[in-house]
Amino acid sequence: MAVEVRIPTILRTYTGGAKAVDGTGATLAEVIQDVESGHPGIKDRLIEGADLRRFINVYVNDEDVRFLDGLDTAVTDGDVVVVLPAVAGG
Amino acid sequence: MWSVRSTRARRGASGTYPCQVLRIAQPLLDEIVAHARRDHPDEACGIVAGAEGTDQPRRVIPMLNAERSPTFFRFDSTEQLKVWRELDDRDEVPVVIYHSHTATEAYPSRTDIGLAAEPDAHYVIVSTAECGKSKGPVECRSFRIVEGVITEEEVEVT
Numbered sequence: 001m002a003v004e005v006r007i008p009t010i011l012r013t014y015t016g017g018a019k020a021v022d023g024t025g026a027t028l029a030e031v032i033q034d035v036e037s038g039h040p041g042i043k044d045r046l047i048e049g050a051d052l053r054r055f056i057n058v059y060v061n062d063e064d065v066r067f068l069d070g071l072d073t074a075v076t077d078g079d080v081v082v083v084l085p086a087v088a089g090g
Numbered sequence: 091m092w093s094v095r096s097t098r099a100r101r102g103a104s105g106t107y108p109c110q111v112l113r114i115a116q117p118l119l120d121e122i123v124a125h126a127r128r129d130h131p132d133e134a135c136g137i138v139a140g141a142e143g144t145d146q147p148r149r150v151i152p153m154l155n156a157e158r159s160p161t162f163f164r165f166d167s168t169e170q171l172k173v174w175r176e177l178d179d180r181d182e183v184p185v186v187i188y189h190s191h192t193a194t195e196a197y198p199s200r201t202d203i204g205l206a207a208e209p210d211a212h213y214v215i216v217s218t219a220e221c222g223k224s225k226g227p228v229e230c231r232s233f234r235i236v237e238g239v240i241t242e243e244e245v246e247v248t
Contacts (some may be wrong), residue, residue: 011208055205057167064167084174087135088164088210089151089189090201 001025003079005035007042010085018032023081028060029071031081047067047071055086111244112186112212112232114138114147122152123228126190126216127241129155130223133163134216136180139177140187147185147212155189162201163189186232188214195219197230198240206235 005023007015017023021039023031036043043072046056051070065073067069075081118138126134135155138147151173156166177183187208191199196217198206206213217229234241 008207010209023201055164055169055207059167059171062171065169066167076149082168082171084165085168085172085207086167086205087187088157088162088201088205090133090199 001075001077003031003075003077003081005031005081006083008084011042011045011083014039014045026074027071028058028065028073028075028081029032031075032071053089057084057086058082059084099209110213110241111246112147113145113246113248114186116247117153118150119230121152122188122214123216123230125150125152126192126228129190130218131160131192132158133160133190133192135163135165135187135189137173137211138188138214139180139182140185142181142183143231145185147183159241160192180242182219184208184211186214187211188216190218192218196231198233198235201238203235203238209234209236214245 002024004020006020007018012018021035023035025031025034032043033044040059046058049062052058052065060068060073060075078089121202125136128134133155136150136152138150140146141146145182153173154166154169155163194217198213198215202213213233213235215231220227230245232243232245234243
């Protein structure tokens with residue numbers, strides 16, 4: 001499944017400045033792995049251990065994947081994945 | 091009614107960014123301070139949007155603090171996506187990202203530094219520690235936070 005992955009400013013160092021890259025996979029985890037193969041290092045900024053990093057928001061078709069199936073969230077052709085660092089602090 | 095504490099950048103003017111000053115209109119600062127007072131003792135948070143490439147804050151967008159906490163804030167993820175998309179559509183960026191400290195000074199905490207993810211934004215912190223919900227002195231300071239390095243900048247109220 002081919003999906004578009006939108007990359008936030010702070011991670012565009014991994015994508016040569018590109019605001020969006022293509023990825024393929026049946027789940028979000030597979031898409032991230034695919035993006036990693038073309039843009040090494042980006043996966044580590046998104047995933048820690050077996051989960052998404054706590055302060056990274058990922059949306060599939062505008063839905064926060066934390067309210068879906070997390071990294072196991074299914075994706076299909078034409079879906080849009082958006083990555084946004086959470087705005088947070090203390 | 092309240093005062094801006096405007097401090098010269100401590101690290102000098104040799105930073106990455108040409109603009110070591112936040113220029114912001116009084117009514118926008120008033121809105122930020124009013125939001126901070128309203129939400130006290132919880133931390134308030136939000137952004138001031140402005141046209142991309144101008145570094146000029148134009149409209150305050152108060153955000154929900156999904157944590158509803160006196161010591162922590164986090165934008166609600168669904169609201170953040172909605173607002174970020176709206177900014178994109180209008181060719182705007184979050185020129186300012188603001189939040190309040192309700193018991194401590196207006197200086198970035200370790201958490202603020204660790205989680206700062208917008209290198210182009212002015213991080214404005216308002217402290218309501220002294221005034222609480224009532225009228226009284228409010229400390230308001232602005233910083234750049236890039237890769238863990240804090241650079242305080244002057245606040246010029248226009």
